[in-house]
Amino acid sequence: MTISWVLFDADGVLQRMPPGWQDSLLGRLGDEPVETLAELFTREREETIAGGDFGALVADTLRRRGLSTDPELVLDSWRTLVVDRQLTDRIKKLRTSGIGCALATNQQDVRVAYMRSLPDYADVFDEQFYSSELGLAKPDPAFFEVIIQRLGIEPDEALFVDDVAANVAGARVAGLAAEVFEQDAGIAELERILARYQLT
Structure with missing residues (x-):
């Protein structure tokens, strides 16, 4: 069946943490x-x-460990990310060809609120699906089954892109087409995947 929706993971595909974020958090x-x-x-x-x-x-x-650090300072580390705008621009172009595009990612509620506030995603995706809102997480095939049901399509109408092989395997068990994404290859990697499914 023809692909009508592409589902994208976030971390390791569309976004990454900025250099030095973990050292800053550890401090x-x-x-x-x-x-x-x-x-x-x-x-x-x-x-x-x-x-x-x-x-x-x-x-x-923090309280149990006897730390006086303001929790918001720690949480700010989870509100820090770098979006690959070459990829999001390409997704916008993909949507103009009539392909639905959705975010499908494992995230806790603080990160969900932050990501939903980003124009990078609000202006790019038709839908956003987060594990903490679904009560299911990748690689559980049920995560994908719920998304397919909400989109009102058949599993083989969807392509899923993720950097984690186990998540790709879970999507395939649910009946989706799925591909492992190598983040360091960037836009060339996305073009390779889209070309494989004749998506423009």
């Missing part, structure tokens, strides 16, 4: 920054599905 996390950051990352992974209040979890983690 705000007290005497055991690596351990504290590891705990925050673990709790973040849980919240990408649960859809809870990640800000409250950050505040709780």
Whole structure:
């Protein structure tokens, strides 16, 4: 069947963290920054599905570790990203050919609110799907099944693009066409994938 929708992952495809962001964050996390950051990352992974209040979890983690750091200073690190505008411009062009384009990404609620506020995405995508809002996360095939149902299409009408092979495998189990994206190749990589499916 002809592809009518393309679903894009965010981190590792359309966006990346700016240089030095982790060092900056570690500098705000007290005497055991690596351990504290590891705990925050673990709790973040849980919240990408649960859809809870990640800000409250950050505040709780800092409090339990005896840190006086303002939680908002820590959360600001999750509100920092660099969008590849070559890719988003190409997605805009793809939409002019009648192809629907959607964001399909694992994110906790703080990141969701930030990303929804970005013109880079609000002006580019027809739809935005976030794991914490769906209650499902990649690579679970059910994540993709819910999106397909909401779009009102058949699975083989959708192409999914992600930098993580396991997520691509999950999409394929759900019946979607799916391709692994190499972020360092940038726009040339997206053109390669689109050409494979005769998308202009």
